[in-house]
Amino acid sequence: MREAFVDRDILTGDDEAGMAALAAEVRALTEAVVRTGVASAEAASVAAEVAALTARLKATRRVHPPYGTVGESGMERQIANPVTGHLNPIAPPVDFKVSEEGIVRAEFTLPTVYEGPPTFVHGGVSAMIMDQVLGMAAAATGTAGMTATLETRYRRPTPLGVPLTVEAKASRVEGRKIYADGTICGPDGRVTVEASAMFIAPQTRPGA
Ligand SMILES: CCCCC/C=C\C/C=C\C/C=C\C/C=C\CCCC(=O)SCCNC(=O)CCNC(=O)[C@H](O)C(C)(C)COP(=O)(O)OP(=O)(O)OC[C@H]1O[C@@H](n2cnc3c(N)ncnc32)[C@H](O)[C@@H]1OP(=O)(O)O
DSSP states (O other): OTHHHHOOOEEOHHHHHHHHHHHHHHHHHHHHHHHOOOOHHHHHHHHHHHHHHHHHHTTSOOSSOOEEEETTTTEEEOTTOTTTOTTOTTOOOOOOEEOTTSOEEEEEOOOGGGBSSTTBBOHHHHHHHHHHHHHHHHHTTTOOOEEEEEEEEEOSOOBSSSOEEEEEEEEEEETTEEEEEEEEEOTTSOEEEEEEEEEEOOSSOTTO
16 A cells, blocks of 8 residues: 555646646536536436546556646645645645745635535535645645544535635644644635644554
């Protein structure tokens, strides 16, 4: 299992852009599927075409999703991550920026495919985004960790289809434990979700 962490194909330039364009189209397809009003015969016909496309992609398979590179550091990026991964069709994706102060922030809009309560974001999706942003805030301290605890407090429903802001920062590091807090805000700036998490830097890498 150790190879799962280290033995990754690295995509660069046109290869990464091409796969990101594919993921974007599949993302659009997914949204179209949950909103389409076509008749069942047309749905069946489209399903057959999609199955043919899936077979084409499966003609060549990697053991693990590839990583990308960033900047001159060449630090690996998880480009198939389910929150931030441009290569992952289930990722919104959310494009986080990390400030010099260790604040991780993004603006994003979630489409219908993430609906929980009518017209609002599914609470599990909000928790997934918080896990990611809090984990990145923890990693910004210099110590990345596995999520040990994640508490979400849903203050107001989070609306779909409008610009949202997510932000997080680590509050303290105690040995291998890193604590972080964050929020999701609606377009009016009011907090819809608060979250706190504790990450633990593994003594050995996960899966090793
Ligand atoms: C170095 C790589 C880290 C991996 C991180 C992932 C990606 C890295 C890449 C880039 C980083 C950038 C961004 C990260 C973005 C997103 C983050 C998402 C992360 C996830 O989505 S990750 C999936 C969900 N996550 C799990 O799948 C965890 C499963 N689990 C375990 O892997 C172990 O369980 C572990 C490692 C948590 C602890 O194991 P361990 O053996 O090291 O712990 P140990 O027993 O030594 O305890 C030491 C002290 O922690 C206390 N303690 C332990 N566990 C606790 C708990 N759950 N709650 C409260 N306190 C706990 C003890 O009470 C003791 O406390 P005290 O010292 O005070 O007595």
